Amino acid sequence: MPWAPHRALLSPALWRAASHLAWDVVAGLAALAVLLVLGIGILLLPVALVGLPVVVGAGWALDRLAAAERFRYAATCSLAIPAQPRPALSRSLTRSARALATGRCTWRQLGYCLALVPVSALTGTAVACAWAVPLTLLPLPLYYERLPSRRAALGPLTVDTPGTALLVSAVALLSAVFVAPLVVRALLALDMALARTLLAPPRDLELTERVEQLTASRAQLVAAVEAERRRMERDLHDGAQQRLVAVSMALGRAVSRLRRSGDDATRQIVEQARADAREAITELRDLARGLHPPVLTDRGLAAALSAVAARSPVPVTVDVRAEPRPPAAVEAVAYFVVTEALTNVAKHAGAGRAWVEIRRNDDDRLTVTIGDDGRGGADPAKGSGLSGLAARVAGVDGALRVTSPPGGPTLIEVDLQCG
Structure with missing residues (x-):
């Protein structure tokens, strides 16, 4: 119950809410029209796909209706509902229909329209009764004697005396002051809950x-x-x-x-x-x-890593098959991972030889493998240079895996996304 009824009645938010609920009827009729067109299109689909353009048009109208509803809620209720992704419609009716049928947001919008039809009937009728009934009965003492029967029948109650008429008028006034705002707020809460649930994109x-x-x-x-x-x-x-x-x-x-x-x-x-x-x-x-080595930019990974292998104190075999060339950022990460790994091999592994193998796979991923025949026991969790390699690889959404049992050999496998 409002503590100050006069303030509740004079609140712009109350009347915006009432107007919003009244416009529910228009939105419900629009939703009903879209649903009817969609149903007709679906029924016509078996007839040589005659209904396909109708279905696509109804799907487009469904999306536009949802956008209009989000705008209406923002304008009348100050409720900002995030926009859902637009359906990927194209000139191909088949592709457009498939995009509509497989889009989760399309089904949420369809569910909103199905729920809006009965809800709009409920809210429109309820808000009309909440205000129309009290306003009709409030002046009852002034006109009940002018009725043809000189009395008013309100269900089991018959108004045929000034006292009864004043009592009904007082109850109508209390309903307009206390009950109608509560009805409007309750209906608006129902409306907003429906919109939040089905008009917003899934979490x-x-x-x-x-x-x-x-x-x-x-x-x-x-x-x-x-x-x-x-x-x-x-x-x-x-x-x-x-x-x-x-x-x-x-x-x-x-x-x-x-x-x-x-x-x-x-x-x-x-x-x-x-x-x-x-x-x-x-x-x-x-x-x-x-x-950034210039040879990497000019000639690619194979030439740059061959130069690194030539400077390494440990003999290194390099085998690079990465055509077409990866993006510059991915290429640089692969280069620095190999150089830092070979530096670690020279300093800590006690290896007699090392090898580097780089492949670009069919799924547009670059795999980098660095191995040595050293003593093993490398652990990224101990804060070695391997932790820096893992951080560098993670910067381009890659993955690093180290296999280094005591006694060796050590394998560092890096998986980088080129796309």
Whole structure:
């Protein structure tokens, strides 16, 4: 019961709710029309598929009606209902009908229309009676004597005296003040519950879409990071590294002149500076290669990993069959996983040889296998470099599996999605 009846009657929300319930009748008639058209189309399907365009049209109208209902709830009830995915309609009637028949949201919208027809009849009738009956009986003392029989029959109650008429008018006033707002609120709650249940997308569908959005955003972030790494590598190669090379060459010319002049003390200082410049060039080249090796961009995984194998202190066999080339981000992850794994082999495994095998499968996945014949016992849970590999692989929605029994051999298997 409202504590302040006059405030409840003057509340804009109450009258918006009443108007919303009154419009339920119109929405129910529209839903009934869509259901009738859909039923006719289904009945005509056996007749050389004559009803197929009717069914597709009814499915489109069903989706548009659901969208209109969501708009109506937002406008009159301030209820924001998330939009459901649109059916994938195309010029092919068969494909469109299949998309409608297999879409979960289509069946939810159909269920809403089926429920809306009786619910709209209930809410429209109830809200009309909640206001019309009290407003009709409230002025009863003024007109009951003017009726043909000079009395009013209200069920078992007969109004033929001013006292009885005033009593009925008072009850009507109390009903208008207390009962009608409660009826409107109860009917609106029923209406909103139906809309929340059937007009909103399923919860698992929302979660699926959210996961897809997060996966796409993560892929974009990984691609952006990889592009930034390539830019930094180019800047280091074309900028600082070239300048250091020029400095080293100038120092070399200075050493030659100092050697001819016989100034050995100055020549030794300049030679030391030249050696330091060469070390800086080597370190800068290694840093740039660690960011993103140019050979990976230019020639792909096979050439880049062959260069890595050539520098490895442990003999490494490389077998790469990854055509067509994977995306740049996936290719970079595969490269760095192999390089870090081979670094771990050289430092910790005590292996006599290692091997790398990369395949691009028919299901658009890239599998990377790194193995060695070392002592084994590698465990990603112990905080070794393998945990960093797992984190790098997870960044592109991949999976890493390590098999390393004591005594070896150790196998690192990585599965990356190329699509």
